[in-house]
Amino acid sequence: MCVASSVSGTNELTIQSICRALPLMIEIQNYQRCRPSFMRRVHLKNEAALATRPDNFEGLENEVIKGEVSMAQLANLKIIASQLNASNEPEDLDILIHTLVTGGQVAVESREKECCRQFLLAISNLLPIGCIKLATYKDQYLPEYSSRFNLIGGPHNMDIPLDVSDVIVVRVLPRDLSIVDSDKMSLENCVIEVRRRPENDGSGGGLPQIVKRYRDLLLDADVRDTLLESVLRTTREGWMHKAKICYQMKHHLPASEIFKHITGVGYDDRQVVMYWTAGLSDAYKQHVIASLQHTRHMSIPQTSSTSSR
Numbered sequence: 001m002c003v004a005s006s007v008s009g010t011n012e013l014t015i016q017s018i019c020r021a022l023p024l025m026i027e028i029q030n031y032q033r034c035r036p037s038f039m040r041r042v043h044l045k046n047e048a049a050l051a052t053r054p055d056n057f058e059g060l061e062n063e064v065i066k067g068e069v070s071m072a073q074l075a076n077l078k079i080i081a082s083q084l085n086a087s088n089e090p091e092d093l094d095i096l097i098h099t100l101v102t103g104g105q106v107a108v109e110s111r112e113k114e115c116c117r118q119f120l121l122a123i124s125n126l127l128p129i130g131c132i133k134l135a136t137y138k139d140q141y142l143p144e145y146s147s148r149f150n151l152i153g154g155p156h157n158m159d160i161p162l163d164v165s166d167v168i169v170v171r172v173l174p175r176d177l178s179i180v181d182s183d184k185m186s187l188e189n190c191v192i193e194v195r196r197r198p199e200n201d202g203s204g205g206g207l208p209q210i211v212k213r214y215r216d217l218l219l220d221a222d223v224r225d226t227l228l229e230s231v232l233r234t235t236r237e238g239w240m241h242k243a244k245i246c247y248q249m250k251h252h253l254p255a256s257e258i259f260k261h262i263t264g265v266g267y268d269d270r271q272v273v274m275y276w277t278a279g280l281s282d283a284y285k286q287h288v289i290a291s292l293q294h295t296r297h298m299s300i301p302q303t304s305s306t307s308s309r
Helices: 009-021 038-045 061-065 071-085 092-101 113-126 209-219 225-249 255-261 267-279 282-308
Strands: 105-109 151-154 167-174 190-196
Touching (some): 071 225, 092 105, 092 167, 092 190, 092 267, 105 113, 113 225, 209 267, 225 255
Parallel strands (some): 105 151, 105 167
Antiparallel strands (some): 167 190
């Protein structure tokens, strides 16, 4: 059982109830508030716009909503990682992953719509489905797209406003322009390069654990196909579990106390966990709220009984 000494009365009883229900370990750390990313601020303002409806997966409804993962997607993911790691700026791979998992926007520009589709579908495997807001291709970048999509494709030299500060722009250039059949297009035959980096690219401090984990998996030649799919899924599920605990705790504790009750989450991981709470389903959130209301109701007689003694 964990005891939050700084919380008294009903809150303490509620936290103890949560801790009995979940296998939590306490990790005491000094807390500094993480500055939420642009996309995270959008989620806080309008959680009803989460990626749970078909119009958030424009051009890719069936493949993403059903959660289908093909070996081609995973192969493309390895190609993307390999090319970025071998470029003149190898840290671009970390920047891409960091931007993706902390709620930034990834914009892919190419002369070929199929290249955008393949790239975006591949990297979507690094996010829980509830955090995906996808448009495979737009002819132009409209202002509202900065909050509507976190994965978006568009034409070569797509004009993205400079005030969109947390976007990474990746350009995909086919080496053979004579190929016009989309079925024959492959990222393996493309040049992938980063054209614009976000203002907060994670280089100023430590990287979240999940960024390092993803990078190591994608660059490991022995981890591929079904093995890669399995470890990516396990990694996502592990961090979604932390996001669930975070969502429960935030209804009882101030932000400065939440991460004292979640094991394995360092300072650099907090923005990931906070953002991934946006990927929780509405059904789960409603269940948590209903359970907490029940817990509060049940704790009132216990508090009164304790006081009378």
